[in-house]
Amino acid sequence: MPKVMLTPLGVVLPTAAQTAFKLLSVNDATGQLFLHPDHTYTAQLSIDMDDGQTIVVPAWRVQYSNARGPYKGGIRFHSDVDLAEVTTLAGLMAFKTAVANIPLGGSKGGVRIDGRTLSATERERVARAYIRAFGQCLGPTRDIPAPDINTDSATMGWMLDEYERMVGFSSPGVITGKPLSLFGSQGRNSATSLGGKYVLDKLLDHLNIKKHPLTVAIQGVGNVGGGLARLLSEDSRYRVIAISDTHSAVYHQTGLDILDVLQHKEKTGSVENAEYTHNLTNSELLALPVDILVLAALENQVTAVNQKEVQAKIVLELANHPVTSEADELLSQRDIVVVPDILANIGGVVVSYFEWVQNQQNFYWSESDIQVRLRQIIYTAFADVAQASATHNVDFRTGAYIVGATRLLTAMRLRGVIH
Ligand code: NAD
Secondary structure (H helix, E strand, C coil): CCCCCCCCCCCCCCHHHHHHHHHCCCCHHHHHHHCCCCEEEEEEEEEECCCCCEEEEEEEEEEEECCCCCEEEEEEECCCCCHHHHHHHHHHHHHHHHHHCCCCCEEEEEECCCHHHCCHHHHHHHHHHHHHHHHHHCECCCEEEEECCCCCHHHHHHHHHHHHHHHCCCCHHHCCCCCHHHCCCCCCCCHHHHHHHHHHHHHHHHCCCCCCCEEEEEECCCHHHHHHHHHHHCCCCEEEEEEECCCCEEECCCCCCHHHHHHHHHHHCCCCCCCCCEEECHHHHHCCCCCEEEECCCCCCECCCHHHHCCCCEEEECCCCCECHHHHHHHHHCCCEEECHHHHCCHHHHHHHHHHHHHHHCCCCCHHHHHHHHHHHHHHHHHHHHHHHHHHCCCHHHHHHHHHHHHHHHHHHHHCCCC
16 A cells, blocks of 8 residues: 655664565665655543543554555553554564465554553553554454563553554454453463474474573563563473573573463562572673573674673574664674564564454364474475575575565565566
8 A cells, every 4th residue: 555644754774674675675765665654643641540640642553564454563662662662573573474474464553651550440541542543453353462671461452442442343453462261262372482483493493403401591571571481481492591681680500490480570579599499690691601691681782892791602582682783783693593573573473463363263273283383384484584695695684684674575565566
């Protein structure tokens, strides 16, 4: 569909994307289309807080591309979120859905509010206000939100309810990541971790790594990092020796008892001082001499400055954009294999796609159906990226952008948007 409403704010894509565009001979005009979203919506949300105050906070919905299907992307409630961040994340989503080869586009939403400090009633008011502001541009064949930082399945349930009140009919496919009892999907909570594990398994085959167990350090013990730690601890090929949260990291040379560490975190709010572990700082975790470093916390964690400390041979990006473009090039020069976010963390959006398909059909699948289909999509995406990297003699990130951009360009050409 034609790109309309160009805004001054563009998408900040990594250097690897620019390299991919050059290799694909993307001309300047098409490059401009790639760097700008289709639509940018802004609103001010008025929220009544529990203490009687009313606050007004900015909120955004950015729709980057629907060339390959309805816009798709999460909504975050975070005090640092701004239009530039939402725009870039909307762009990343379009490349992710293209790499996964699922029939969806890319979008993203955000509210500038500290989601961690909201009570459940305040969070519900923010969720409903967001839908009242942006509901007109959402819909199961238009734009489908999902959870992101500080939003969860309960938030999605309130958003669904508000949307259905607005349109006056049942429409479960308008949003994904819903509670299971409200048309959610089996396997959604663990999807990103499981997808990351499938990518890692495939990578070991691809690199012909026979050594085991491989030592693993994981930055971030949330939904994604904690979930992967649990999965890896059940597989004898891996040994998780360190994991961190905002406060601290914990380490044990012969392997952590992950269930113990997760229970300790549940009880105390942090992994710090978990039994039979040593505390480390987060910077010490990043510098451990492990085989695999998993980044599952925030963006911009490995930079041009601290990349020198990284000793891992493989870096898996489960968070979005945790390695800066400058660091990426330097890691590559040191022969460290970085598995990029737009491949490593697609499990979440793939199972979101399954949830949407189930909602549209009103027919629900078992967890094993979900896992089999997820594995198939991830293995194919990995093979496509590996092949593009080999053909063009580039790293995995550039390979992934080649795959994503090729699919987006093909759809745009077939629609007549570009020639
Ligand atoms: P989460 O909030 O559940 O967990 C984040 C974890 O990171 C927490 O344990 C937190 O303590 C830790 N953390 C925060 N700052 C840190 C720091 N400086 N050092 C070490 N640890 C730190 O979030 P999540 O759902 O697990 O998502 C993690 C990342 O993965 C985010 O970047 C998110 O955008 C990305 N992601 C998530 C999904 C998904 O399905 N949840 C899908 C794709 C990408």
